[in-house]
Amino acid sequence: MTLSTIPPRLPPEVSRTGISSGLRGMAAESPVSLILWFALALGAAWILPDLISWTLLDATWVAEDRSGCDPSGACWAFIVNRLPQFGFGFFPPQERWRAAVALIWPVAALAIALGPAFRGRSGLVAGALAAYPVGATLVLWGEPLGLRGVGTAQWGGMTMTVYVGTVAFVLAFPVGLVLALGRRSSLPALRVLSTVFIEVWRGLPLIAVLFISVVMVPFLLPPGTELPRLALALVGITLYTSSYLAEVFRGGLQSLGKGQAEAAAALGFTYWTAQGYILIPQAIRAVIPGILNTVVALFKDTTYVLVVGLFDFLNIVNAAVADPHWLGLATEGYIFVGIVYWCFCFLLSRVSARIEWDMARGAAREART
């Protein structure tokens, strides 16, 4: 490696004609391109003034009900009035701080994970996330902590979305890891069991999974057991997510190559110590972008819980646009929902792309030295 005399490969010159030769010659200066720019500018000039006056200039931000809104602009007062409900669902107003804790907990963990590094950061983030399913359930429910009990029927809004997404992710993580190890195991029985499990859950639509878990899980429990719908839906989403995570982890384990496992075995590591200290940490590091992509998909998929009657962020806006005091404001409501989802998903997908890019650069540097 060090004796190599072949000069490093230079990046290729950026081609102006591009790869799509069907559009060959449409360089930035070509007449066709100019016409397209002109058409784009014309479209923008046609739409933008109306759009800006509707969303901002003629919009009403404060009003008591629909009649207080200027009909020529957007009625953002609807969103402003309902913001606590969109955030915390039907939580009793004096207990909303608990919903806020459950809402901010994973967001703060994510912010710490993406922020500047410090000693013990990964331990803190992992601990905070691992404690979330039990911790957030206790805080929201409240009864075991001696607080006022709030039933799952009153949970909702963004709190519900974040709760469902985080709990499903945290519970699915270890299950997915075990399934991935099982699928790569040298023991055929384990391999077949894991593969069947993964493929069945991945092959079903999440809507069907939710229906099935709400209908079937009560049959599977000992007679007389009653679980809230939220818990039943969580079982389904967790199993569904775990099979997707298992495939991500499997990709990571496969990318390591045989050398790592063989070297560990040569040093006297057993199967589990080799997995725990050498293979799994590297595999997870290698698939962080894949994990983040799964999180984005999971966050978008939590909207499906509306089919089993849970009021997540989208469904609570759905219910609010049917309010007779604010009738006919579906456009404003759904635009608001769209912007919130878009910001979160775009941010996470950028982070994922950034990590991927950093890792590719690191790999290229290692390959050179």
Next chain:
Amino acid sequence: MADVVSNVTDRGVPVSTPSAPRRRPRRRWPWAALAQQAAAIALVAAAFAYLGTNITRNLAANGMTGGFGFLWQEAGFAMSFSLIEMSESSTYGRVFLAGVLNTLFIAGLSLVTATVLGLVVGFARVSAARPLTLAATVYVEALRNVPMLLILIFVQTVALRSLPVVREAIAIGDAVYLSNRGIYFPWPEPGQDLRLALGALVAGCLGLVAAWVLRPRTPVLVRRDLAATIAGITVGVILLVVAVLNVDWQRPVFRGFDFRGGAKMMPEFAALLLALTLYNAAFIAEIVRAGLQSVDHGQIEAARALGLRDGFIQRRIVLPQALRLMVPPLTNQYVHLIKASSLATVVGFPDLVAVFLGTSLNQTGRAIEIVVMTAAVYLTLCLGLGALSAAWNTRVSLKGR
């Protein structure tokens, strides 16, 4: 020397791992491995046995019976859309069949439209014309980062409901009418003999396929190939025109309170089709872009140095290599699309999940049978598609080296 040459041509093209046929030496498993597997199987069997007894006890407690006999019972509800004859006296078995066909119909149709739109947007994203790139990027980034369910609900409640009422429907060339009650379009007059038209349609399609198979494959045009292709296209197009003209089309006409004649696309169906198309096209466009950009630029430069025309380079050098990388993620996206078509439940289109896993299950209470049948349909579709893609992948992947 040979090594160097192969390295150069290989550069940048991801080579799939060579799968050399390897004979694993037969060895006996140590007892520990057998014990572990037996323990795993025993654990799973115990779990199944426990859940099974719970199921039987729960069924007995609710006074429910099992079995597939309900499939021959009358369902007693009508479906707003079906490809086969359905009425309230149809059986649950027929409801299942109609649901499967509806799911295949909406999934198949949106698969085609999403692929076409995705290809257009994907090519626009890598085109040299920057306004196109900009527009395509905005489209992809805007749609990829919102839930598909939101797009669906938005299309249904905001876009389609803002269409005019039937009386003031938007007319497109006196043949297609858009209204908030649905989209009306011409349809063959019922009761006429369509055999000739269908025959011409099939023959025309065969002609076009033949033209595609016989298309010139060399950079130097061979006159015989070209003649065959042109003849194939001409005959195909003429036959298709004959097929269309041979049918008595019935146009929708507004009479009284609604349109008469022609056919109508339900707003639920239109919303689902539109949402599935728009959302999945954004992902397909990304797959197309990644595939096209993964082809090493050296390939294009080498082809230009050989004097090949750009259209030829695109078709015969860039696309085949890009396609090899595009097919696995594309299949994945198709599986996503098929699964997402079950969102039909939300807008009220009667797909398999809505009429079978929803209504039929509520009415009969045969949870296990219905769940197993529904799961079997989706698993067959999704795993089948995956198996097809894997087979294609092994056929086209670079061999050996």
